[in-house]
Amino acid sequence: MATVTEIAPDIYRLTAFNEAANFQFSSFLVKDDEPLLYHTNLRGFFDGIYEAAASVLDPAKIRWIGFSHFESDECGSLNDWLARAPHAEPVCSFVGARTSVDDFSDRPPRVLGADEILETGSHKFRVIETKHLPHCWDASLMFVEAGRTLFCSDLFGHGGDVEPxxxxxxxxxxxDYTTAQQLGPMSRSVPVTAETRPILEGLADLSPTTLACMHGSSFSGDGGAALRGLADLFDGI
Incomplete structure (x- = not known):
């Protein structure tokens, strides 16, 4: 089974480790009246992530399934989750729906506009359009206003079987991880453009206190300072 850690009140990190890649893959499950899963994870990890989710709540009660962009670790097992959660709906950006999700998903998605709020009970999720950050035209992130948690997707990615x-x-x-990646075929995973710093500065202005990172440890602390530090790092690439 994947590891399970509550990284913020009612927000659970469900993490599988790929030893061959020396890389963690995390999904995040938010317990609420209408539970939300962020990142479906890879199809190959479905059974382990599903079992981890079941240790937190009944997966059949999951109502919303979100992800940043169309990529296997973000939404590869979407249809497996939809088959187990009969009332679940994918949530994605307009571009995501138009280019991929409308065709790929076994159930129509709920399309969320920039800065639209999704309420799940005690939590409000704000959708933040971040085109091409971390990558892909359809990219967006989600910010949980209560508790100030930012779901970061591939931002702050780092390797190893690290602490939660x-x-x-x-x-x-x-x-360290980005520098090492630049030397191999997985280089330039984030296409740094003139919009990269403004997007990161906008995220920093949200003053997140928890960064829910898909690859590697999540972070608790001054998320705004971390995001500005990430902008500085990308400026140097």
């Missing part, structure tokens, strides 16, 4: 939550050092880890 850290309180410092996230930029150093990201810098």
């Amino acid at each position: 939550l850290i309180h410092d050092g996230i930029i150093d880890r990201t810098a």
Whole structure:
């Protein structure tokens, strides 16, 4: 089974580790009146992530399934989840729906516009359009206003079977991993453009206190400072 850690009140990190890649793949499950799963994870990890989710709540009660962009670790097992959660709906951006999800998903998605709020009970999720950040035209992120958690997708990615939550050092880890990646075929995973820093500055202005990172440890602390540090890191690439 994947590991399960509550990284913020009612927000659970469900993490599978790929030893061959030395890389963690995390999904996030939010317990609420209408539970939300963010990142479906890879199809190959479905059974383990599903079992981990079942240790938190009945997966059949999941109501919303979100993800940043169309990529296997983001939404590869979407239809497996939809088959197990009869009332679940995918949530994605307009571009995501038009280019991929309308065709791929076994159930029509709910399309969320920029800055639209999705209410699940006690939580409000704000959709933030971040085209091409971390990558892909359809990219967006979600911000949980209560508790100030930002679902970061591939931002701050770093390798290793690391601890679930850290309180410092996230930029150093990201810098080390990014530098190493630049030397191989997986380089330039984030297409740095003139819009990259403004988007990251806008995310920093939300003052998140928890960064829910898909690959590597999540972070608790001054998320705004971490996001500005990430912008500085990308400026140097």
